[in-house]
Amino acid sequence: MPAKARIIPLKPPRDPAATKIRVLDAAEALFMEHGYEATSLRAITAAAEANLAAVNYHFGSKEELFQAVLTRRLDPMNQARVELLTRLEAGAGSRPLSCERILMALLIPALKLARDPERGGKDFLRLLGRAYADPAPFIRRFLSEQYAVMIARFKAAFARALPKLPRKELSWRLHFIMGALSYTLAGTDALKLIAELNPHESTNDEILLRRLAPFLLAGLEAPLPDLSAVTRDLDGELGRTA
Amino acid sequence: MPAKARIIPLKPPRDPAATKIRVLDAAEALFMEHGYEATSLRAITAAAEANLAAVNYHFGSKEELFQAVLTRRLDPMNQARVELLTRLEAGAGSRPLSCERILMALLIPALKLARDPERGGKDFLRLLGRAYADPAPFIRRFLSEQYAVMIARFKAAFARALPKLPRKELSWRLHFIMGALSYTLAGTDALKLIAELNPHESTNDEILLRRLAPFLLAGLEAPLPDLSAVTRDLDGELGRTA
DNA sequence: CTTGCATTCAAACGTTTGTTTGAAGCCTAC
DNA sequence: GTAGGCTTCAAACAAACGTTTGAATGCAAG
16 A cells, blocks of 8 residues: 555644534434423424434434433443442452442442533433333343443442342342442432432532432442341331231 | 102112223233333223223323323322321320331331232332322322321331431431332342242242331441531542542 | 635425314213 | 204314334444
8 A cells, every 4th residue: 555645634623523412412412301292303403503304314213312411411321330440349359348438349330420521411410310211121121231340340349248148139229239339420400309408409419429428338238138037127117007 | 859769779880980990990900010101091991901091081191091000009008007007006095116126117008919819919110119209290299298207207206216317317318218219029030030949939929028117127226427527438439539 | 707615605405393173082971 | 843952963163192104324444
């Protein structure tokens, strides 16, 4: 191949995929505000100052656009979680990592994403929390694929930190943790639904996670449920109720 | 007014609001399966074997139908929660109620609803969990109104049981609890998302709540977050990350 | 200049949406 | 029987939906 005098193009690549990014940004904002079904491609392309056909041209379909919106932030976040966990484990040497630190590896990347001044950030986590509850098959399939390796990785880490906790119990508690986390992050006005919190720090996700972490940590390390005893008590109340 | 010989109608009232109930049932099932936006009135009326116009005739609009679907189960459940709490408090006399019992008053009516063999039941709780994450203004407005008194009532009860816990912290923890609860109940295939749980008991909501209760209880009684200490540790990891 | 490729655009595609309409049906009460 | 109020029905409404099309446009290489 002759060494062609490859002159550096004076013109910068103009706007490679500029409209593609504009569409992604607009879609992210609108999906988060109204949800997937309630957001039309016309609204998205209008907000992005792009042509209606741009979505189908660049992404193929509305579903693929939604997946692209999620992947853009979700993939790096989950990757950061695994990387942080790996780093912490390496730092701990042969000693098992504490639950608290494992939990931090799970929460900190989410916090960093929420803090990201770049467009999206906090709003994206709301979108994510909402996607968690979406019954659309393609969304569920996509999310379970995105989360599979990350969850498995953390489950193994927690299992080492909590050797006495049965695996099944751990699976449930991890499920509860993801639930409280995604629900909390998804909270639109849900916060006001529960209580009037001081408005000044309501947008401060760092404080939120610092409150959430001890809550989850305590739940994770809770004593095993004494099923029979709890059941008897519970049924007693149920009997009086029924 | 002359005492008219009011003969007991031989014919039973035929079908008073029969189609109305059929529409409610069909709407509940379809809303739960596909979500609010993705469910069309045509699909609902077809499943209910009713005319398309029946929805607008009986309920006024699709939004009002959705609220009717939620109210039918939600209202009795929240009422049962408050009544059970009141009964437990009365039984405890002057002594403050334990956190565990207050928590049970919150969970048991949800469990009973999930157990209800009547159409709906478990499926409805999934619909409810999903509605929690829906950004539609009329849904959020409706839910916050439905929950306001119940939440306030339980917050006061928890405040008595946990006098040392600052009110703001309690508000957050109640929020986390409602999050884990609604997310867990909303779990469609979300369970499979986290872990492969044994398929036999996966539909047993009673076991689910017996696992959830200790988790939430521990979180509720968790030590106060040592904000400064946690922060320093957290920022240390963040520093290494960034 | 011309060719070729990637992108943008306006317009239209065929469905599907929630809602409305006015007539038909049914049962009760007079 | 006949009037009158609910309820049901088929049909149509305008609007909005996601997607497709084919021509125009801009830019780089031959």
